[in-house]
Amino acid sequence: MSIASLTSRVGAASAAPTGGDPSAKPRRPGALHKKDRVIGLLAVLPALLLVVTFSAYPIAFAFFISFTRTNGLTFEWRWFENYIAMATDPIVQQVFLNNLKFLIAIPLVIFIAVVVSILLFERVRGWKFFRVIFFLPNVLSVAVIGIMFRNAFGYYGGVNQALGLFGIEPVEFFTDGNLAIAIIILALVWSGFGYMSLLLFAGLTAINPAVFEAAAIDGAGWWKRLWYITLPNIRRVLGFVFIINVIYTFTGLFGFVFVMTAGGPGYDTTTIDYLVYLRAFSSSNLGSGAALAVMLFLFIGILTLLQNKVFKLQEED
Amino acid sequence: MAEDTIISKRLTSGRANGPVFIVLALVAISIVYPLYFVIITSARPNVDYLRDPFGLPGEWTFDNYLRLLESYGVGQAFLNSLYVAVVTIALVLILATLAGYALAKYPVPGAKYATAAFVSLMLIPGAVLIIPTYVMLARLGLVGNYWGLILVYVSSALPFAVFFLSLSFRGIPVEVIEAARIDGAGFFRTLWSIVMPMGSSGIATLAVLQFLGVWNELLWALILIPEQSMKLLTPTLASIGTRFLTDQPLVSAGLFITASVPLLLLIFASKYVMQGLQVGVSR
Structure with missing residues (x-):
């Protein structure tokens, strides 16, 4: 029994790829194949249906809503009214400008991430431990990180207490728009550089060590190797990191803004994704929020395509 | 050749070891210290915090946690x-x-x-x-x-x-x-x-x-x-964070519970x- 099943197992395994043994095979694989297709389809279907219902369909629905005037119950088709209103809306312009200000975080994050990844790559004692520490902010909620920074820079917070030790009056960090943006950027950098440095570190480990050795033998110093070998070799990872950061800056700030400034003072720290939220839950016309969301979606789509192109380049090289 | 590479490796890592370790340690401290501050702050009364925020608590307490759990639905x-x-x-x-x-x-x-x-x-x-x-x-x-x-x-x-x-x-x-x-x-x-x-x-x-x-x-x-x-938990924490701006230890306890x-x-x-x-x- 066991021997029979063993031989049939071996036979099947070796025969399957070539299609082999004509005596029993030709009919059965066909039947099996058909059955497998049905089973495979049934296994994929629940996940696919859920994703289509709760991700793909809402996107289409967002397009529809953006062409209407609606409170969520009744829909009035208004063509491009919301888009035209958006184009001339000073708040939208200001908010877009705010998002551009937040982009300052990106060179900061990337600079620190590059430095940290290169230092990690030296693999000094305890580098694995450092790696986990640097990753630490990534397991925390933006609500936790945001409130932590809001607290630290609040009137009674650690920073003002520290300034007080030097006899400096407490600073109201969150009453000035630009100062508030600076604090949020600080939170972004603090929480973001670790993950980016680990991405870059993975890029560094992919460089052939022989290249470094050859350069070292040729007498290239540490800085020369950094500039001519290390950085050029991770430029694609750098591009990838840059684009995911841009996407994050336009879509991922809701949590920080919500807990740190609620978009204020005025609209000074409101970002596009936060404005979508505001329009969704405090305005009588959901259409205007949806139009904003659609623009954001198209913008992110373009960036993602760009990123895929970068990624393709990487595969070709 | 093989010997050269070994030597060069040893030389570079030997030279960079100290400073590299120090910089990495400083970066690590910048991440760990705020969290340490939150944890320490969460374990002291507000008065004690305001008296000396950076020192160790003069009085250790779980009151902040108890208040969050009993009165604020955490x-x-x-x-x-x-x-x-x-x-x-x-x-x-x-x-x-x-x-x-x-x-x-x-x-x-x-x-x-x-x-x-x-x-x-x-x-x-x-x-x-x-x-x-x-x-x-x-x-x-x-x-x-x-x-x-x-x-x-x-x-x-x-x-x-x-x-x-x-x-x-x-x-x-x-x-x-x-x-x-x-x-x-x-x-x-x-x-x-x-x-x-x-x-x-x-x-x-x-x-x-x-x-x-x-x-x-x-x-x-x-x-x-x-x-x-x-x-x-996260929305609860967010509303506590906005309501109790003057009570850092209480908010810190909420942060630590969530984290x-x-x-x-x-x-x-x-x-x-x-x-x-x-x-x-x-x-």
Whole structure:
């Protein structure tokens, strides 16, 4: 029994790829194949249906809503009214400008991430431990990180207490728009550089060590190797990191803004994704929020395509 | 030649070791110190904090935690978050394991399109979806109901989950599965006794990542559960953070309660957390 099943197992395994043994095979694989297709389809279907219902369909629905005037119950088709209103809306312009200000975080994050990844790559004692520490902010909620920074820079917070030790009056960090943006950027950098440095570190480990050795033998110093070998070799990872950061800056700030400034003072720290939220839950016309969301979606789509192109380049090289 | 490389390696690392270690340690302190500050602050009365915020507490206390648990519903919110996270993870793992196995090892018709759909829906920002999803769920009567929230979490987690598991299941040798099938094991049998044990590390990684994602999520938890007694932990923390600006120790206790579960996961499952990171890279 066991021997029979063993031989049939071996036979099947070796025969399957070539299609082999004509005596029993030709009919059965066909039947099996058909059955497998049905089973495979049934296994994929629940996940696919859920994703289509709760991700793909809402996107289409967002397009529809953006062409209407609606409170969520009744829909009035208004063509491009919301888009035209958006184009001339000073708040939208200001908010877009705010998002551009937040982009300052990106060179900061990337600079620190590059430095940290290169230092990690030296693999000094305890580098694995450092790696986990640097990753630490990534397991925390933006609500936790945001409130932590809001607290630290609040009137009674650690920073003002520290300034007080030097006899400096407490600073109201969150009453000035630009100062508030600076604090949020600080939170972004603090929480973001670790993950980016680990991405870059993975890029560094992919460089052939022989290249470094050859350069070292040729007498290239540490800085020369950094500039001519290390950085050029991770430029694609750098591009990838840059684009995911841009996407994050336009879509991922809701949590920080919500807990740190609620978009204020005025609209000074409101970002596009936060404005979508505001329009969704405090305005009588959901259409205007949806139009904003659609623009954001198209913008992110373009960036993602760009990123895929970068990624393709990487595969070709 | 070989000797040269060894020497050069030793020289470079020897030269850079000290300064590199110091810089890395400083960066590490900049991450750990704020968290240390939060934990210490959470364990002292407000008066004590205001007297000397940077010193060790003159008086250690659990009052802040007790107040949060007794008067501000943090205990309930903690349990609510745990419930939603566990149900979400269970559903994601079941659905993604089925779909991932099929896509990895079965001739699924239109597999190309299914995969493309999953991949392209992987990075849809929440801001794009909040209005249509809210309207849709409101019509279904699922706003203010955990199932609405769970469905949103599951469906937004699935694209990555399916992609991730089908990748890790692809590494299982076909011969092993074929052998079992010749012996008469069907889809579920091979899934249960071969694919899941062999892919357990990938499944564990996914579970940890998704748990962190759901536990830390704020936007959906905020808008889909307006009912006070049903609130999850992150929105509860956010409202405490806004209400008690003058009571840093109380807010700090809330921060630590919310952060404690992810920190425990990082400490005890850092292997899986870091593994998930590697996949993020290859993507």
